[in-house]
Amino acid sequence: MLELGAAGLVVYQLSRDEAGIPRCWVEPVRPWPGPGGEYGWAADPEPARNAILDMLAATGGGPALLVVTHAGGATDQALAWLREARPDAAAGTAPGADLTALLRRAMAEDPLTLSYDLVVLTRAPGSGRLEFAGHPLFPIGSRRGDTVGVPFHCEFSDPAGVAFAVVAWEGKTPDLLSLHAAALPPGAHELTAELRAPGRVRLTGLSGLAPDRRDWSDLIASVPGHWRPHASPSHLICAIETCGEAYTVGDRLDRAEQMVKEAAGRLPGRLRVSLLTYGAHAYEFKAKQEPVRVLEWAADPARSLDALTRLRLDLTVRPGYPDGAQVEDMLAEVLDGLGREHGGDHTALLIVGGRPPHPPYARSHILPCPDEHDWEELALRFESRPGATLGVICDRPADQAGPEWFRLGRAALADLSSVDIPAFGTALGLAARDQRINFPLM
């Protein structure tokens, strides 16, 4: 659009961006060529005409609209020359009008050419896997003033809050239109979205809502793979091998204690702890098998720590069969205990030991389990429980631990002498409180 004003020509470049939002760039005034006067450039019109047509050519394309905002000899003459050069362009007069304001208002009233969505997360049924989705806000054709209410749920988020991102969909690719955030407590909430103009959505109904300065790709990357309900407790099961050297058994008890304390600190009021000990099978002639001991089951962490202290005082360390330990019996005991429980809780089984499990039948130098328990099958059964994680703190470093420990500790495997307890706790999933979900959940 060309404005023919008192000072000269003004070019308004109008277009739509990738998100379908109308945009307008106003170029600086191009002054008239010399003084025009009441009757224009009547004395010597040719140079002025050429100059104005050069200005027209410099706009790059033909104008669709010519608007005169200052009537007079010069603008009339210039309009005549321009209409002669662009007979297809519409022309009109709006004396004294503020074209910039008029355009802004027109663009705001423009109906949407693309639909707008709010970015949310959904939970896949069963697995709890978190997936991005778009919650519809405004369909194509929506106009300024349209409003919509959006009920949603949110979890713990980063301190910057839950991100509310409005996107426009062009094919399969969303264009981010706006990004706001509000620090909200976990729970159900509702916001109201109002279309103020193409590309402008006002969100209301949430306190503390402010522009979000976080990097969009960081926000996307912050979303965990699976959702864990913040309200459900975690169950930490520590299974400790009690055969071997006394100081090694002492180290194992230390690590179990550290892990219980770490998890209890992370999950106040939401941690249950079970304690089991297991030793070596007895293969001596007619020897009696010592069973796996369940010292505590799903108990308060403080109570379990007391049990660990008592165990330390009462424990008699026996060397036992040196090539294996009752890992498979312990797994069977754990599954038996969990079988009586309600599902849904996060369960972390931590094995602290050194001797590998016994095979169910003669297939290695390690003698078979007298009860033919199959540790691989039992481990798989444990791991297939929803929210179950299995980790091993082994007497030896991972590269010397052996294939059995490598398998059992595939989610988390650490060396007894150098384990990083906080990191190991995170690997075991004992950080449900720390799961940050920075988008609204639907």
Place this chain on the structure above:
Amino acid sequence: MSEQEDSDHIAMWGAPGSGKTTLLAALSFALLQRRGPWRLVGTDPASIEILRDKSAALARREFPPATIDIERFRWLLLGDPVQLQKRFAGRFNGKARTMPAPRVGLNLIDPPGGVYTDKERPADHAKLLENLQRSRGIVYLFDPIREFEDGNAFEYLHGALIQLASRMLAEDAPSDGRLPHYLAVCITKFDDRRVLETAEKLNLVTTDPDDPHGFPAVDDENAQTLFHNLCDISASGSAEFVMGALEQYFRPDRIKFFVTSSIGFYLKPGTRGFNPRDYQNMVRKPQDGTNGREPSTEFEIRGQARPINVREPVTWLAEQIYADQLKPGNGR
């Protein structure tokens, strides 16, 4: 010991740690368990006592410890003349003949490692060769597990055989240039999972229908096949030459192979049948301070020792020697 008894003896020979002492104890055990024409006795109180001690250890499910200077002890296989005369009736040409109780000496050669080379311990080496030279039959123990781990059977055997042959053939060379001994090659540790699995893969495992426990067994005629295959997987790869060395130095008709186990398979107390899922009878001893990092090297027997095929190689040798004694012109 008379000259005759001393010369008609069997030498038990094998690399250090190949299980000669345990085999001796198991042999005594096995000869007592099953009534047959042969029994094992000591030639003097010390030999009687040591045999009793070794057998008692086995009965306590312990591996009998090796004894220093075991070579100085002597045992005798005493044959029942009545039973043997029935078996060897053909040798007497149908004539009734009163025979004294057959006697075959049994010595255990337990040299420390490396003795077959005369460089470091020439006296021990000379004693070994002398013992082998004087014997008529040899029980040669081939331990496939040790061979699998160390792979020194050929090195051990070959050096001694070269020197033995050079001594004997120089003195009284037989026409075919081979040693005159009967040789019972015992493939030991059949109870070990790796040996049993190798035999199973080769389809060599059978079960004696008369065996109340149904233990796996390898017939003697298939033992050589198992021996070949076990040699193929030795650590050094040189075990395959063992067979060649044996055939080079001994007459093929005087070699026989046996698959043996001094302790047999584990049988859970209260059960009678072999359990293919749980049969390992050797168990590492619990030991303070090992923690699995430095495994104990001491083992014990998990259940009752049930020797497999340990009597057969010795009685086969004894009967070959006895048969030779009966040959006309032998003068014995």
